[in-house]
Amino acid sequence: MPDRNSTLRERRRVETQRMIQAHAVRLFVERGYDATTVTEVAEAAGVSPMTVYRHFPTKEDLVLVDQNKQLVAERIVATSTDQPLVRRIGDALIDSAATLVSRGYGNDPEENTQFLLARLRLMISTPALRAKHLDNNYALQQAIVDALGGDAGDDDIAFNAHAAASACLAAMHTALVRWAEDDGQTELPDMIAKALTAAFGDEVVGTGADGQE
Structure with a gap:
């Protein structure tokens, strides 16, 4: 300890x-x-x-440093390996967003939400930040792949993990942009779930990292 x-x-x-x-x-x-x-x-x-x-x-x-990469990786590790890759990743993205809103920057979810919105608007409107966000996205994708065990030596497993991570992150990016445009009127985890459902179907989005319905 x-x-x-x-x-x-x-x-x-x-x-x-x-x-x-x-x-x-x-x-x-x-x-x-x-x-x-x-x-x-x-x-x-x-x-x-x-x-x-x-x-x-x-x-x-x-603007862009946060705990999201670690949170997502931890939640993926906690999921069942029997679930589809996009289900494991999607649940982790939703859960980590909920954590950031509830206590990621303080104890007030509304203040956390406004802070996240401000950062996101800056990222969308500033070219230098959009470029850095792309770098961060690659780092998050790699953290997801590592958490899935996708780079353990099997080329097919690695390809599947990278493809699933890339697709889920693309859906999340769509959710983040819409969330900022709507001024956070929808809860962020719900917006991410909506984007994942639009991309992969209802059966992909669960209720948490443990995969329990």
Whole structure:
């Protein structure tokens, strides 16, 4: 078990990261992404630019870094291997979205929702962030494939895992864009489930990572 000091350090690291990101997103929304410097973000957060870069190596990371990749991978590992690949991935995407809304950035789901919407709108409207989002999407796809055991040496298994992950992420991207356009009127997990159902049918979307109906 980790000692108390290391747990406290990790908690402080996460709190500092969230605080910096909150100030960054607020400034980007108010002033524009390109017009806001990392130094200005540091000043608003009350830290040094070096501290910002320690938590966010690039300016784009200030908007796009989150816990989603780890959450999705953990939920896929918890699913039954008897289920279809797209069912395992889809349930994991829905569950991780629900976690981000409920407690991903604080204890207030409405504040979390507004923060996610602000980040998503910035990503959609800013070319540099769209490019970085594509890189992140590839990283998420690889995390999904790894969680499925798709790169364990069998070419057919790897191909199937990559194809399923790519298709599910394409459906999720459609959901995210529509969610932002609708100003979050639909719950994010429900919007992702709707997109997955449109792509793969009702039988693909379950109710959770355990696959229980």
